Amino acid sequence: MKKDVKNYKSIESALIHGGISGDPLTGAVNVPIYQTSTYAQEGLGINRGWEYSRTGNPTRAALESLIAELEVGTAGFAFASGLAAETAVLSLFETGTRIVISSNVYGGTFRLLDKVFDHFGITYSIVDTSDLNAIEESLTPDVKALWIESPANPLMTVTDIRAAAETAKKHGIYTIVDNTFMSPYLQRPLELGADIVVHSATKYLGGHSDLVAGLAVVKSPELAERLAFIQNSSGGVLGPFDSFLLIRGIKTLAVRMDRHVENAVAAANFLRANPAVKRVYYPGLNDDPGYEVNSRQAKNGGAMLSFELTEGHSVERFFSSLRLISLAESLGGVESLACHPATMTHASIPKDIREKVGITDGLIRLSIGIENIGDLLADLENAIRLSGEM
Ligand SMILES: *Cc1c(COP(=O)(O)O)cnc(C)c1O
Numbered sequence: 001m002k003k004d005v006k007n008y009k010s011i012e013s014a015l016i017h018g019g020i021s022g023d024p025l026t027g028a029v030n031v032p033i034y035q036t037s038t039y040a041q042e043g044l045g046i047n048r049g050w051e052y053s054r055t056g057n058p059t060r061a062a063l064e065s066l067i068a069e070l071e072v073g074t075a076g077f078a079f080a081s082g083l084a085a086e087t088a089v090l091s092l093f094e095t096g097t098r099i100v101i102s103s104n105v106y107g108g109t110f111r112l113l114d115k116v117f118d119h120f121g122i123t124y125s126i127v128d129t130s131d132l133n134a135i136e137e138s139l140t141p142d143v144k145a146l147w148i149e150s151p152a153n154p155l156m157t158v159t160d161i162r163a164a165a166e167t168a169k170k171h172g173i174y175t176i177v178d179n180t181f182m183s184p185y186l187q188r189p190l191e192l193g194a195d196i197v198v199h200s201a202t203k204y205l206g207g208h209s210d211l212v213a214g215l216a217v218v219k220s221p222e223l224a225e226r227l228a229f230i231q232n233s234s235g236g237v238l239g240p241f242d243s244f245l246l247i248r249g250i251k252t253l254a255v256r257m258d259r260h261v262e263n264a265v266a267a268a269n270f271l272r273a274n275p276a277v278k279r280v281y282y283p284g285l286n287d288d289p290g291y292e293v294n295s296r297q298a299k300n301g302g303a304m305l306s307f308e309l310t311e312g313h314s315v316e317r318f319f320s321s322l323r324l325i326s327l328a329e330s331l332g333g334v335e336s337l338a339c340h341p342a343t344m345t346h347a348s349i350p351k352d353i354r355e356k357v358g359i360t361d362g363l364i365r366l367s368i369g370i371e372n373i374g375d376l377l378a379d380l381e382n383a384i385r386l387s388g389e390m
Pocket residue numbers: 081082083084106108109149153178180181199200201202203212213214
């Protein structure tokens with residue numbers, strides 16, 4: 001099934017033709033949905049490479065080879081959710097391990113470490129990974145991995161992935177990057193020195209808010225072998241139908257992302273010029289603190305941004321006045337979404353920690369979709385105006 005000659009060079013083409021594509025049996029241009037749990041064996045110990053779908057399924061395998069190619073790793077793994085992918089990756093570590101995590105790490109990642117892996121004696125330290133000295137100081141001998149998100153949700157804090165990975169390598173520990181916000185179209189952490197990339201493919205890779213999925217890609221064959229063992233042993237795999245949907249979504253990633261980003265830049269500039277907006281957080285603005293580093297490691301600033309309204313504006317009224325943009329968790333779909341990090345995505349982080357890292361009650365996060373930009377700006381303008389009326 002594997003194509004042996006890659007006659008393309010660009011990621012736009014790899015998104016469509018990468019990994020395993022089509023069906024050699026029929027010539028179908030799409031990988032079929034192999035909706036099966038098991039495979040007839042020709043004799044004892046003789047099979048066609050497939051035995052049981054937890055261990056391997058051709059539709060999932062096509063997705064896994066695709067994401068491995070896009071992230072430039074040796075192997076990809078597909079899971080039932082982003083957090084299932086993270087659970088498998090964290091299962092690489094032993095009792096007594098400490099993981100250093102970015103201070104604005106995804107709330108579910110924090111909860112997984114704080115409330116689940118805690119039972120197994122795996123601890124964490126929260127560090128501002130945008131500060132290289134802080135990383136260096138945090139690396140006590142029990143630390144075995146650095147877990148980075150860049151940009152990190154919801155203040156879009158940028159970490160220098162290359163420099164962080166260099167520091168980690170110097171200490172002989174792994175660098176893991178949650179690349180959900182950027183996608184391999186905009187940023188490829190393994191090329192910057194990271195060892196493992198994880199994705200909530202529920203977001204940009206799927207792109208249509210119609211599935212929940214997770215992916216992991218590793219750089220070394222050694223990690224590939226260990227993670228394959230964990231994936232099969234713990235079993236949180238993605239089903240064939242969702243694997244198909246995800247392959248389908250990934251084909252249009254480049255065109256979707258280009259429009260997402262074009263709209264996000266326009267929205268960020270619009271918000272910054274609005275007197276009712278106190279502050280905009282978006283690494284695509286050239287005066288953002290993360291702009292320079294982000295520009296070095298990513299194609300652009302992505303399509304997630306946050307902002308704070310000035311005093312006298314009601315966040316509740318802003319959300320209830322939106323007409324086109326939906327109030328919802330999640331991100332990365334074609335439709336624009338607005339969320340309130342303090343009570344939604346980051347509610348599982350204790351209030352004192354939340355405020356310390358800047359996630360105030362007045363913060364609004366936007367996932368900018370691919371709708372008409374005039375319609376989006378009109379919706380934002382109207383909701384901001386009404387948020388200031390008593
Ligand atoms: C959504 C998300 C996750 C969790 O993924 P699920 O698919 O919801 O399990 C992890 N990291 C980031 C950055 C996310 O946005």
